[in-house]
Amino acid sequence: MISRLLTTFLVAACIACSSAAYADLLVEKKTFSSKNFSTVSGETIAEVNVGWEAYGKLNENRDNVILITHFFSGNSHAAGKYTPDDPQPGYWDAIIGPGKAIDTNKYYVISSDTLVNAFPNLPHVVTTGPASINPETGKPYGLDFPVVTIRDFVNVQHALLQSLGIKKLHAVVGASMGSLQAIEWAAAYPDMVERMVSVIGAGAMDAWTITALEHWARPIRLDPNWNGGDYYSGPAPLVGVTNSLVMITQQAMHPVAFNAMSPAQEVLPKSALESVLNGLPATDFWFGGAAQRAPLADANHILYLVRANQLFVAGHDKDLATGLAQVKAKTLFLPAKNDLLLQPYLAKQAVDVLEEQGKQPKYAEIDGTFGHLDGVYNIQSKAEELAEFINN
Amino acid sequence: MISRLLTTFLVAACIACSSAAYADLLVEKKTFSSKNFSTVSGETIAEVNVGWEAYGKLNENRDNVILITHFFSGNSHAAGKYTPDDPQPGYWDAIIGPGKAIDTNKYYVISSDTLVNAFPNLPHVVTTGPASINPETGKPYGLDFPVVTIRDFVNVQHALLQSLGIKKLHAVVGASMGSLQAIEWAAAYPDMVERMVSVIGAGAMDAWTITALEHWARPIRLDPNWNGGDYYSGPAPLVGVTNSLVMITQQAMHPVAFNAMSPAQEVLPKSALESVLNGLPATDFWFGGAAQRAPLADANHILYLVRANQLFVAGHDKDLATGLAQVKAKTLFLPAKNDLLLQPYLAKQAVDVLEEQGKQPKYAEIDGTFGHLDGVYNIQSKAEELAEFINN
Structure with a gap:
């Protein structure tokens, strides 16, 4: 859910982000390619490309690997910087790095892009989705791209790890949509996953x-420029995407932080009294910011990401209990106390099922005023619990 | 926020809604008309018509009046039935009637429609707004209708009371947008209002x-049929309205009640894997229900209602404290504990300001699993506090 706009505002508040702390963590985006990828929906994608990056060193046994899976609006840039003068580091830089909770002096941390990334036009994102060229037609897939699921995201990552000769995950850790991938990993590949951390999941x-x-x-589908998903040779449905992005941002936040970041409104602003179509300070601020980011997103990719999330049940089996029955990993759940998007009851449901199955999931709530985004911005408040879980 | 769909589901659960309880409360919708109404925005509306209904009897001194102001998706049908075989009574029938918390044996309870009602096509709603005929052109106003505010709603009700020779309000009581009107009444006409009850406000x-x-x-403005607000001679923007209504309904609820009312989803439903455009059981249910109600709403009216709410600060003066400084009424605030739309912090803000001003606002939270809608469906849980406040 993190947005560039938000990050720009908030990087100053990030305790662990002093330049000294990440000066030595420079990272490089790599691309993993796979041919004839089979989807859960029974289709084949001729070529899948996803970006990934890594922090730390793979040991000789290749068993010191921690996989990071990203959230809806995010990508694989979880830590470090691409160049020393990057304005900001990866989103979880506070907990990933040398000597940090996820210690890159010990672990080889791999972070992977998903299929159908929401922002395929960001320079460092590598993804495959409706905006990719369909080799059969030489044109973007559009809605001919197969529906994909969280299990498909995991299967692409599995193929990436196989290509690196990695057969065990010391841990898989993800926030929000990343937490769905993390728990799916534990359910789909139980013999590979030793530890699973679900943050705001x-x-x-x-x-x-x-x-x-x-x-x-829905706003994307209402935008006339969306044109049934076939807009790649014309104007993109940027108004629909903008409306969608503001909704995502607001739902990922909590009134306290949202209000603190919004401009104040004088009583009865003149232009607002002149027409219901005229903006207000808060709406101009949030919709204006989202409109700037909209060209970096792809409308169809957002539709596909929404669908992947809507279809999620850990294990993609008969029901949640059947899926979680497969899990062998130790598990830690870190919902955000003030989350209004994926409220803590959702993490508790999974915890309850695991406990009924005689497992011992750990559970702690992240405090903060950002709501869902506390899983990103306040993750360092759970650094100790996280380190203890990872290292034991 | 209450919808017909919801009411249909929930009337069975309404403790006080046995047919015996309201058999004797049959009500009639009346119309109040006013010429050359001046708006806060400095415009004049040639003719204003709003519906109203009343329960109980006006006493000789005309000082036993309680005014009920309605919420965003509601109207003046607060209690009783229009005919004995109506499928359901008014939305607050649990607390308004003979012997109930707002006792129609004692009080003359008036309930008034607002300007720009969201559902002007419902048979019992009488309102004036963009869908009304502009006498200057003989055609619907559309966006030529002036922007109106909560103060304008109150001023129309004030004119209605004047026409009835009423100079005092024993109390004004409203839920959600109705609570904005109630507190606005207390700030705008402090010498008229003796008691103010803000429910989920x-x-x-x-x-x-x-x-x-x-x-x-925004979904309305994105719908091509909206056509800049000029759609009265063509197809209405029903898709935009539908999306808007689902959003309103969901935000007025809480996951517990929402999930209980939604159909279950099998894992990986086949049609959902075939296209991202295919519905899911929950989305078909909520969007299907809203699509049925959409023709009763007016798209422009929703835009105007949104704007009226967005501009609200009690008193419409320099700031909230300045507005509330005018209030002389005793006040009672009843937010809903699990409200996700107007969370209790908003009622607390008003309470804090009133306390700083040396007043003694009362405050209690409504329990329940409906969220914002607990202010409608669970209001009877606060019947005792309400009766005590009203009667003292």
Whole structure:
């Protein structure tokens, strides 16, 4: 959910982000390619390309690997900088690096892009989705791209790890949509995953969340420029994307932080009294910021990401309990106390099921005023618990 | 926020809604008309018509009046039935009637429609707004209708009371947008209002709520049929309205009740894997229900209602404290504990300001699993506090 706009505002508040702390963590984006990828929906994608980056060193046994999976609006840039003068580091730089909670002096930390990344036009994002060229037609897939699921994201990462000769994950750690991938990893490949950390996550979607996600898709489908998903040779549906991005940003926040970041409104602003179409300070601020980011996103990719999330039940099996019955990993759940998007009850549901199965999931809530985004901005408040879980 | 769909589901659960309880409360919708109404925005509306209904009897001194002001998706049908075989009574029938918390054996309870009602096509709603005929052109106003504010709603009600020779309000009571009107009454006409009850309300909008409201407007503006507000001679923007109504309904609820009402989803439903455009059980249910109600709403009216709410600060004066400084009424605030739309912090803000001003506002939270809608569906849980406040 993190946005560039937000990051720009908030990087100053990031305790562990002093330039000294990450001066030595310079990272490089790499691309993993795979041919004839089979999807859960029974289709084949001729070529899949996803970006990935890594921090730390792979040991000789190749068993010191921690996989980081990213959230809806994010990408694989979880830590470090691409160049020393990058304005900001990766989103979880506070907990990934030398001597940090996820210690790159000990672990080889791999962070992977997903299929259908929401922002394929960002320079460092490598992804495959509806905006990619369909080799059969030489044109973007559009809605001919197969529906993909969180399990597909995991399967691409599995193929990436195989290509590196990695057969064990010391841990898989993800926030939000990344937490869905993390728990899916533990359910789909139980013999590979030793530890699973779900930050601001869920074991399965419920009707509330499925419908909330639907609201992120509908403005795009209403935008005339969307044109049934076929807009790659014309203007992109940027108004629909903008509306969607503001909704995503707001739902990922909490009123305290949201209000603190918004401009104040005088009483009865003159232009607002002149027409219902005229903006207000807060709406100009949030919709204006999102409009700037909209060209970096792809409308169809957002629709596909929404669908992947809507279909999520850990294990993609009969039900949540059946899926979680497969899990052998030690598990840690870190929901955010003030999360209004994936509220703590969702993490608790998974914890309850695991406990009923005789497992011993750990659970702690992240404090803060950012809501869902506390899983990104306040993750360092759980650095100790995280380090203890990872190292034991 | 209450919807017909919801009411249909929930009337069975309404403890006080046995047919015996309201058999004797049959009500009639009346119309109040006023010429040359001046708006806060400095415009004149040639003719204003709003509906109203009343329960109980006006006493000789005309000082036993309680005014009920309605919420965003509601109207003046607060109690009773129009005919004995109506499927459901008014929305607050649990607390308004003979012997109930707002006792129609003692009080003359008036409930008034607002300007720009969201559902002008419902048979019992009488309102004036963009869908009304502009006498200057003989055609619907569309966006030529002046921007109106909560103060304008109050001023129309004030004119209605004047026409009835009423100079005092024993109390004004409203839920959600109705609570904005109630507190505005106390700030704008402090010598008229003896008691004010704000249910699931706020003293002023904040950036969070202003932006949340904006999301209700944007789908309408994106719908090509909206046509800049000029759609009265063509197809209405029903897709935009539908998306807006689902958002309003979901934000007015809480996951517990929302999930309980939604159909279950099998894992990986086949059609959902075939296309990202295919519906899911929960989205089909909520969007399907809203699509049925959409023709009863008016798209421009929703835009105008959104704007009226966005501009709200009690008193419409320099700031909230200046507005509330005018209040002489005794006040009672009843937010809903699990409200995700107008969270209890908003009512607390008003309470804090009133306390700083040496007043003694009362405050209690409504429990329940409906979220914002607990202010409608669980209001009877606060019947005792309400009766005590009203009667003392």
